[in-house]
Amino acid sequence: MKVSEKLENINKEIYSACERAGRQPDTVKIVAVTKYVSNERTQEAVDAGLVHLGENRPEGFHEKKEAVSGNIKWHYIGSLQSRKVKNVINDIDYLHSLDRLSLVKEIQKRAEHQVDCFIQINVSGEEQKHGLSPENAAHFVEDLANYDKINVVGLMTMAPLTEDEEVIRSCFKQLAVLRDSIAAKNLQHAPCTELSMGMSNDFTIAIEEGATYIRIGSSLVGE
Ligand SMILES: *Cc1c(COP(=O)(O)O)cnc(C)c1O
Secondary structure, eight states: OOHHHHHHHHHHHHHHHHHHHTOOGGGOEEEEEOTTSOHHHHHHHHHTTOOEEEEOOSTTHHHHHHHOOSSOEEEEOSOOOGGGHHHHGGGOSEEEEEOOHHHHHHHHHHOSSOEEEEEEBOSSOOTTOOSBOHHHHHHHHHHGGGOTTEEEEEEEOOOOSOSOHHHHHHHHHHHHHHHHHHHTTOBTTBOOOEEEOOOTTTHHHHHHTTOSEEEEOHHHHOO
16 A cells, blocks of 8 residues: 555544633644665655654664655654764754763763753563653753753654553553653753654554654554
């Protein structure tokens, strides 16, 4: 199926989720996760009108960035090893996986401009997952005041892999509460207004719980 057809279907689901939640559809941005797909398929996504693209590997990123043209904002959504920071940090518009001080320090050293970052939170506490615990998030964000290359635009999470909607919903709800509590501090380096949550299988729930960026791969650009 063409990306444009898949996008039409996704947009319908976004609209009805927004309607259920009493939200305006233009408050939800789609990050098309193109990490699995070819440069051609990625170009097709851009031509379908998708602006935000998500990648998760330093390898191949530059090649893709050069091959694909248009009005694009590049989102780095995967865990980022500190030693790879220098390879990508000046070529992305958003980082969704800031989760530790060593990474902050490396960004401070390597970035030529301020980087818009989401703090990745491990809401569900699963051991194999990256991200700060919700308890540690507020302090972590406050400490970032000392690093002028970091602008905290919001929080990001991945819900547990489960069929249980209530477990997923509870995870997203907790992230929204945490986002609100950090935003309420009115920190200059951390407006923290955005919520990056929801993927192919759970983005409608995420929208109902306040997602402003949904990260969709397989059901949007999958071949
Ligand atoms: C791959 C990935 C996605 C997209 O997953 P789909 O299930 O294909 O929609 C979203 N977020 C992150 C962090 C990812 O790694």
